[in-house]
Amino acid sequence: MRDNYLFTSESVSEGHPDKVSDQISDAIVDLFLAKDPEARVACETMTTTQRVVLAGEIRGQGIMDTDGKWAPGLEQEIEDTVRAVVRDIGYEQDGFHWQSLDFENHLHGQSAHIAQGVDASGNKDEGAGDQGIMFGFACDETPDLMPAPIDYSHKILAQLAEDRKNGTAPFLEPDSKSQVSLRYEHGKPVACTAVVVSTQHGEGYDEGEKEAELHAYVKRVVGEILPAGFVSDDTAWHINPTGSFVIGGPDGDAGLTGRKIIVDTYGGAAPHGGGAFSGKDPTKVDRSAAYITRYLAKNIVAAGLATRCTIQLSYAIGVSKPLSLYVDTHGTAADGVSDAQLEQAIGRIDELGGLTPRGIRTHLGLNKPIYRKTAAYGHFGRTVDGDHFPWERTDLVDALKSALA
Structure with a gap:
């Protein structure tokens, strides 16, 4: 690195x-x-x-x-x-x-x-809903163990939406995008070098005093979300850089399910297997296996076993057990802990059910109507209505440590 x-x-x-x-x-x-x-x-x-x-x-x-x-x-x-x-x-x-x-x-x-x-039948367990590879990731850059650039990008837009709905920023409309560039020193984020925010707005907010009001509002929100000292006189700002943004949403551009898979995950800081999540029930490993790999990676980092962790699983359609499990701590593993040992430890934890589709769904409780809340501002590293999604829990820490002993 x-x-x-x-x-x-x-x-x-x-x-x-x-x-x-x-x-x-x-x-x-x-x-x-x-x-x-x-x-x-x-x-x-x-x-x-x-x-x-x-x-x-x-x-x-x-x-x-x-x-x-x-x-x-x-x-x-x-x-x-x-x-x-x-x-x-x-x-x-x-x-x-x-x-x-x-x-x-x-x-x-x-x-x-x-x-x-x-489907399960006879002695055959429920198989994976498709073939594919799935990745999970965690790092110690934020309290929720997410890469900082995507975490802050999500939070900026979530705040804009909240202010739009509660009347704090009535000049905003629903469609918007954000982009955050951070400078890393010694592997840690220390400063924001550039911010891009393009937000749909009401008539007239692309010139004069109204435009200045919108720009000042965006800068205030970004300054409140990023850590103290990250925004400075050296930060480059690009707010609605194309000018007017009144026509937006599906009227401005067609939308399709599953086209924002990097936004949904780690913002490019980790590999992606290519499968989208939304619109799929949890028997589809594109979704459930991506959730369990995030869960495993987050628990490894939360346990202090590494400061950065990527996990891959692979499946074949109709086959229950994963074909492979891969752990990479990017050289950040704790003393005396190897990536191979972590792979073996995961395999020893009975409550994971062998990482079969049914085992994943059972352990994380995925057969519930919880998914619409995942479909904006990221599937990972979030608290929604005061609670984390089940794959964001860190309740596997003790089991991991015991399995390594």
């Missing part, structure tokens, strides 16, 4: 068109899991000017029968869920309005050929 360098990460707000799509897809996951905790869901969403389109495949008790017919009233419930998400984000614009947008539902039953390979 280099000791001295610049590193940058970006985030996008809940009103970004791709994030609107992610939140709708995860709201559908929550809707179906609330009806059947064992539901299978793969929901893709496309958003554009005054239109939302759902596609994908689903299966579950009380959702769709074997003939492909929806349960009574469910089609309307799906549409109501979609409109509620758009309303909660705050879109009441001519080009995208929760009440008047056109809605299409093209969800259909799950392929029987996928189901036969994934």
